Amino acid sequence: MPRHPLxxxxxxxxxxxxxxxxxxxxxxxxxxxxxxxxxxxxxxxERRELDGLLVSAGMSGGPDLSxxxxxxxxxxxxxxxxxxxxxxxxxMVQYAALAVASGMARHVACVFADAPLRRGESTGxxxxxxxxxxRGFGGLGAAxxxxxxxxxxxxxAQRHMDLYGTTQDQLGAIAVATRAWAAGNPRATFREPITLxxxxxxxxxxxxxxxxxxxxxxxxxxxxxxTGAERARDLRRPPVYVHxxxxxxxxxxxxxxxxxxxxxxxxxxxxxxxxxxxxxxxxVTVCQLYDCYTYTVLVTLEDYGFCAxxxxxxxxxxxxxxxxxxxxxxxxxxxxxxFYLWGxxxxxxxxxxxxxxxxxxxxxxxRRILVSGNGGVLSHHATLLLSPExx
Amino acid sequence: xxxxxxxAPLLEADERSAPFFAAAARGRLLLQRCEGCGAWHFPxxxxxxxxxxxxxxxxxxxxxxxxxxxxxxxxxxxxxxRARLPLELVAVDLEEGVRVMARLAAxxxxxxxxxxxxxxxxxxxEGLALPVFQPV
Numbered sequence: 001m002p003r004h005p006l007x008x009x010x011x012x013x014x015x016x017x018x019x020x021x022x023x024x025x026x027x028x029x030x031x032x033x034x035x036x037x038x039x040x041x042x043x044x045x046e047r048r049e050l051d052g053l054l055v056s057a058g059m060s061g062g063p064d065l066s067x068x069x070x071x072x073x074x075x076x077x078x079x080x081x082x083x084x085x086x087x088x089x090x091x092m093v094q095y096a097a098l099a100v101a102s103g104m105a106r107h108v109a110c111v112f113a114d115a116p117l118r119r120g121e122s123t124g125x126x127x128x129x130x131x132x133x134x135r136g137f138g139g140l141g142a143a144x145x146x147x148x149x150x151x152x153x154x155x156x157a158q159r160h161m162d163l164y165g166t167t168q169d170q171l172g173a174i175a176v177a178t179r180a181w182a183a184g185n186p187r188a189t190f191r192e193p194i195t196l197x198x199x200x201x202x203x204x205x206x207x208x209x210x211x212x213x214x215x216x217x218x219x220x221x222x223x224x225x226x227t228g229a230e231r232a233r234d235l236r237r238p239p240v241y242v243h244x245x246x247x248x249x250x251x252x253x254x255x256x257x258x259x260x261x262x263x264x265x266x267x268x269x270x271x272x273x274x275x276x277x278x279x280x281x282x283x284v285t286v287c288q289l290y291d292c293y294t295y296t297v298l299v300t301l302e303d304y305g306f307c308a309x310x311x312x313x314x315x316x317x318x319x320x321x322x323x324x325x326x327x328x329x330x331x332x333x334x335x336x337x338x339f340y341l342w343g344x345x346x347x348x349x350x351x352x353x354x355x356x357x358x359x360x361x362x363x364x365x366x367r368r369i370l371v372s373g374n375g376g377v378l379s380h381h382a383t384l385l386l387s388p389e390x391x
Numbered sequence: 392x393x394x395x396x397x398x399a400p401l402l403e404a405d406e407r408s409a410p411f412f413a414a415a416a417r418g419r420l421l422l423q424r425c426e427g428c429g430a431w432h433f434p435x436x437x438x439x440x441x442x443x444x445x446x447x448x449x450x451x452x453x454x455x456x457x458x459x460x461x462x463x464x465x466x467x468x469x470x471x472x473r474a475r476l477p478l479e480l481v482a483v484d485l486e487e488g489v490r491v492m493a494r495l496a497a498x499x500x501x502x503x504x505x506x507x508x509x510x511x512x513x514x515x516x517e518g519l520a521l522p523v524f525q526p527v
Contacts, residue, residue, distance in 0.1 A: 124466070136405030137435045143402040143521060144494040145478035147468025155482050159460035162504035206480070207463035253440055254433045254491075256484035261460060 004276045008390045010097040011232035011239035012224045013107075014043030015351045020220030020339040021189050024119045028062035031221030032113035033070045039223040044236030045107055047071065050225075052078035052105035054096060056088040058114025058342060059126065063221075067111070078105040085375025086290050087247070088112065089222075089343025090382035094245045096226035106227060112344045113221030123217045124148070149292070150214060152377040154206040156261035157295035161208060163262060164310035166298070168208060170317050172199035174294040175212045175336055177322030182333025184323070184361030189216055190337045213294045215335035222344035224351060229390060240354035240369075244279070244385030246272025251379050262310075265381040266303035266372060273383035277368075281306045284385075285365040286353055287321075287329040288346035290374040291336050297321075297329065300372050304383075328363045343373035343382070354388045401471040402515050407435060410449050415520040420510045421449040422489060431487040454510030454522070456485035458502045461495070483508055483524050496525045 016038030018031050032055070040047060053076055055063055065081055078099045082088050092110035099105045116126035145151070160166050176196060182188035194212065202210040232239035248265035252258065274280055281304055291297045298312040306327065307315040321329035332338050332349035339345060350371045352358055371384040404412045414421045423432040427444035431452065438445055459482040467473045479495035481502065495502065496511050508524040515521050 135403040136408035137411070139402055140408075140434070140521075141492060142468045143515065144492065145464045145467060145469075145472055145480055146492060147466070151462055151464060151480050154462035154464075155460040155480065158462050159504050162460065204463070204465040204477075206465065207477075252490070254489055256456075256459070256488050256490045258490075 003278070006097065006101050007243050007276055007278070008241040008387070009229055010100045010226055011229050011241045012093065012351050012386070013227045013232040013235045013237065013239055014039035014045065014223070014225030015348060016040070016042060016223040017187070017348055018221045020187065020218045020341060022117055023219045024117070026115060026219070028057065028060050028113040028115040028221070029064070029067060029070065031115060031219065032063035032067050032111050032223070035113060035221035035223035036067070036071055036109050036111050039109060039225050042237060043225050045225065047073065050107050050109055051076055052096060052099055052108030054078070054092040054108060054110045055081045056083060056092060056110075056112040056342070057081065058112065059116040060114050062115070063111070063113050078108055084249075084380040084382070086292060086342045087373035087375040087380040087382040089347045090371055090373035090384050091247060093224065093226055093242065093347065093384055094247065094382065097242050097245065100226055100228050106231065108226045109223055110226065111221065111223040112342055114341065115219040117217055117219045126217045149377065150209060151206050153293045153295060154209050156299070156378060157208050157293065159261040160295065160299065160312075164313065166313035168200070169196055170313035171208065171213055171294040171298070172196050173317045173319070174291070174297050174321065175199050177316075177319060177325065178291065178330050178334045178336045180322045181331050181361055182337035184359065185332045185338055188333040188338035189218070190333070209293060212336070215292045216337075216340045218339040218341060220339060220341055222341050222348050224347060238355045238388055239390070240351050240386050240388055241390050242384060243387050244273035244275075244277030244383070246270065246276070246383045247381065248272070249380050252377065260378060262299060264299055264303050264374070264378040266300045266374070266383070269381040269383040270304040273385050277385040279368060279385065283368050284327070284370045285368045286331060286363045287327060287370045288331070288350040288353070289329060289370075289372045290343060290346055291330055291334040292374065294336065296374055296378070299378065300374065304370070323361070331358060331361050331363055346371050346373070347384070350384070350386050354386055356388070400516060401469055402519055402521070404519060412519045414449070415512050415522050416514070416518050418512050420452045420454045420522050422452040422487065423447045424450040431485075431489045433489045433491045452489075453486045456483040456508060458482070458504055458506045458508055459484045459490055460504055461502055481508070481524055494521070494523050496523045499525050502526055
């Protein structure tokens with residue numbers, strides 16, 4: 001089979017990460033503007049060289065297309081706002097790669113920012129508690145006790161436990177491994193190591209999820225810049241090449257015959273990305289997986305084919321994902337322990353690892369980096385395979 | 392939590408949902424059904440997602456199904472539910488081929504995926520009731 005014409009034809013050449021976490025009194029649009037400027041500086045690009053801008057907003061409403069005005073970018077060749085929730089960041093890299101490969105644009109900034117946390121409000125309030133339930137059928141969920149995304153993911157995880165015997169401690173193993181990685185990331189919100197005993201003692205939110213099964217909520221912004229492979233080699237930082245990409249979307253339409261809780265679109269998205277990059281899960285040296293909940297990591301690993309369906313529990317146990325494990329995963333501490341900027345959390349860590357900038361947490365082998373984005377309730381999926389090597 | 396939210400009723404029917412909640416108060420489970428292709432729907436739709444048709448009408452459903460999954464909520468999205476925590480959330484695959492999000496009946500025994508259940512009704516305020524599920 002001939003090599004895919006877009007394999008390693010483009011690369012990530014710039015990364016901008018603002019301060020993240022409980023950073024107050026700044027709108028999301030300002031985090032976005034700073035992230036783009038940081039990414040330009042990182043790449044060694046002039047602002048006028050930026051001719052593409054893809055914008056993704058989180059829960060708090062900003063940023064939008066007015067970002068181009070704030071950044072003083074009067075002329076662009078590609079400019080739009082996208083949203084497929086947590087899969088958007090990986091998707092933006094894909095659309096940027098297509099735009100660059102087609103010649104539509106030369107340097108495309110992909111930016112996400114959000115500022116849902118407000119001073120004096122709880123983390124939970126940022127995603128669930130601030131809205132009044134609507135009247136009629138729309139209020140039915142809240143009347144039962146459903147609020148925010150956690151119950152939906154909890155139902156999915158519990159079904160996996162009921163069908164396959166996945167245990168609470170196996171979910172906990174993901175939380176423990178991810179926190180162990182966070183210890184090596186100065187940017188991480190929580191860096192104190194945790195044990196399975198700490199995990200078991202953490203309060204319930206919606207069983208089977210403890211607090212430590214759930215991601216953080218963070219304010220901040222992140223940007224990556226995509227350019228052509230040749231161009232990337234002339235810029236300031238080592239290129240991180242885009243070898244494979246894929247997307248898939250499957251929805252819970254309320255049909256009882258559709259299995260969406262334990263079988264996600266990571267399957268089709270992964271197959272497409274692996275085919276383009278001409279590799280298999282066995283070739284992956286490090287994973288950066290969307291970890292809105294511990295369970296998301298487990299089911300994503302299964303659907304990508306790292307283990308058989310139903311065997312994710314034993315697969316993640318015994319420290320396989322943590323520092324020193326056979327499959328280093330979420331090496332920056334992920335969304336569970338480091339910070340939550342939707343798909344920019346795994347993507348930014350992939351760029352850091354791809355460049356060898358991981359410091360204390362740098363993995364020994366960064367040649368095949370798998371990045372996932374997940375949005376909705378396991379509904380939208382996007383996959384990237386990245387590498388510091390062009391071959 | 393705003394004062395307005397704290398004072399809001401747990402559930403309010405509107406014009407579209409009123410037949411559903413009124414039937415529930417009389418012990419009947421209504422679901423939308425497409426008069427063109429016969430597909431059942433939950434929640435409410437304006438257009439049938441199976442055939443694209445727009446003739447959707449409430450029809451009485453069996454109320455029988457099996458547990459798709461379950462989750463025990465220790466936090467309540469509405470202050471009126473706080474005294475009842477934890478809440479046994481349940482997703483049920485009905486015989487009609489529809490998956491409904493609901494809750495187990497108060498004091499129902501624990502369930503697992505695949506457990507057979509049937510609908511019962513729990514009064515919520517004046518003339519309104521919620522369909523909830525009971526293991527059989």
